Amino acid sequence: MADTVRLAVIPGDGIGQEVTAEALKVLSAVLEGSGTTVATTEYDLGARLYHRTGETLPDSVLEEVRGHDAILLGAVGDPGVPSGVLERGLLLKLRFALDHHVNLRPSKLFPGVATPLADPGDIDFVVVREGTEGPYVGNGGALRVGTPHEIATEVSVNTAFGVERVVRDAFARAAARPRKKLTLVHKHNVLVHAGHLWRRTVEAVGAQFPDVAVDYLHVDAATIFLVTDPARFDVVVTDNLFGDILTDLAAAVTGGIGLAASGNVNPDRTTPSMFEPVHGSAPDIAGKQLADPTAAVLSVALLLEHLGHTGAAARVDAAVTADLARRAAGEAGRRTTAEVGDALAAAVS
Numbered sequence: 001m002a003d004t005v006r007l008a009v010i011p012g013d014g015i016g017q018e019v020t021a022e023a024l025k026v027l028s029a030v031l032e033g034s035g036t037t038v039a040t041t042e043y044d045l046g047a048r049l050y051h052r053t054g055e056t057l058p059d060s061v062l063e064e065v066r067g068h069d070a071i072l073l074g075a076v077g078d079p080g081v082p083s084g085v086l087e088r089g090l091l092l093k094l095r096f097a098l099d100h101h102v103n104l105r106p107s108k109l110f111p112g113v114a115t116p117l118a119d120p121g122d123i124d125f126v127v128v129r130e131g132t133e134g135p136y137v138g139n140g141g142a143l144r145v146g147t148p149h150e151i152a153t154e155v156s157v158n159t160a161f162g163v164e165r166v167v168r169d170a171f172a173r174a175a176a177r178p179r180k181k182l183t184l185v186h187k188h189n190v191l192v193h194a195g196h197l198w199r200r201t202v203e204a205v206g207a208q209f210p211d212v213a214v215d216y217l218h219v220d221a222a223t224i225f226l227v228t229d230p231a232r233f234d235v236v237v238t239d240n241l242f243g244d245i246l247t248d249l250a251a252a253v254t255g256g257i258g259l260a261a262s263g264n265v266n267p268d269r270t271t272p273s274m275f276e277p278v279h280g281s282a283p284d285i286a287g288k289q290l291a292d293p294t295a296a297v298l299s300v301a302l303l304l305e306h307l308g309h310t311g312a313a314a315r316v317d318a319a320v321t322a323d324l325a326r327r328a329a330g331e332a333g334r335r336t337t338a339e340v341g342d343a344l345a346a347a348v349s
């Protein structure tokens with residue numbers, strides 16, 4: 001049956017532009033001849049729009065984006081724009097307005113991929129990062145700015161509703177995986193208010209998932225085990241900020257940030273979910289065709305999976321697996337961003 005995926009595309013800033021072009025190549029190649037067409041609407045949001053108009057995400061654009069089936073985003077952030085303006089005004093505004101409460105960040109060590117770990121074991125876990133609460137809500141402020149008596153606060157908000165729904169989602173994911181293990185990562189020895197809410201919620205929801213083994217780590221200890229024994233993790237559930245930090249570390253131990261994909265998911269499907277690489281706009285390499293587009297391409301695989309195109313998602317995953325094995329064998333040579341995209345597009349065609 002013919003069907004059309006309406007996709008909002010936000011390449012954004014820096015290497016976001018370069019990697020998104022490659023991700024789209026792979027998306028069209030994998031769906032070619034399948035009866036599914038992709039109707040893309042590209043939105044020029046990010047530093048260029050900000051410099052032109054002072055806006056980051058006009059309400060009218062947000063409403064248009066809302067009318068799509070999914071969003072593909074590259075990256076936001078630019079050294080010429082004050083830090084936080086685009087990150088909060090564009091990226092977080094999308095995540096919050098579209099209720100992307102499940103920030104899904106899988107970490108897998110693909111065969112042959114180099115890792116800084118001597119004995120990595122079989123790394124294959126997913127971080128379910130809460131996406132709409134925590135210290136990201138913008139609850140805080142600063143007094144006496146610029147004086148020696150300045151006071152700055154950034155208050156973490158954790159609601160029973162918000163914690164319950166992400167914990168439940170994480171348990172459901174753990175129950176569907178072979179190892180059925182969930183690790184809560186928090187810091188309830190210090191953050192006693194939020195931490196105890198998370199702990200009680202995991203206990204309560206866990207009672208409804210008796211097959212899932214539950215484990216707990218303070219976030220500082222979790223960083224140890226991500227380096228010394230990452231294979232111990234299956235599903236990790238954690239708050240917005242801890243999840244942000246842990247997933248860059250997880251990327252580093254599984255071959256680098258150029259391979260780490262993510263989905264900002266609204267499991268209720270009342271709004272489009274948004275797929276993007278974990279990395280940022282990488283101003284240090286932007287515009288040079290040096291960026292690895294693999295994370296963006298794997299984000300397309302997550303997008304396809306989310307939309308129910310599981311066969312196409314598996315083909316993208318297989319193409320990446322084969323490409324990474326060729327790199328490991330020294331057969332790929334030095335390639336530009338576009339050359340990696342071309343190879344992956346050819347492999348899924």
Ligand SMILES: NC(=O)c1ccc[n+]([C@@H]2O[C@H](COP(=O)([O-])OP(=O)(O)OC[C@H]3O[C@@H](n4cnc5c(N)ncnc54)[C@H](O)[C@@H]3O)[C@@H](O)[C@H]2O)c1
Pocket residue numbers: 015019074075076077078079087091257258259276277278279280281282283284285290291292293295
């Ligand atoms: N989701 C997002 O849009 C997102 C995520 C992180 C950071 N940012 C923003 O991006 C800007 C730069 O942030 P940063 O430097 O902390 O993080 P970054 O992820 O952009 O870069 C960190 C390092 O990783 C490298 N790198 C990143 N992606 C790569 C890729 N695909 N291939 C090869 N190397 C890659 C960069 O060159 C850099 O050395 C900031 O404005 C930040 O706020 C945005």
Ligand SMILES: CC(C)[C@H](C(=O)O)[C@@H](O)C(=O)O
Pocket residue numbers: 077087088091092244278280
């Ligand atoms: C740019 C920033 C708002 C964002 C985050 O902290 O979530 C980024 O670091 C990420 O990991 O997607």
Ligand SMILES: [Mg+2]
Pocket residue numbers: 244245248278
């Ligand atoms: Mg991050």
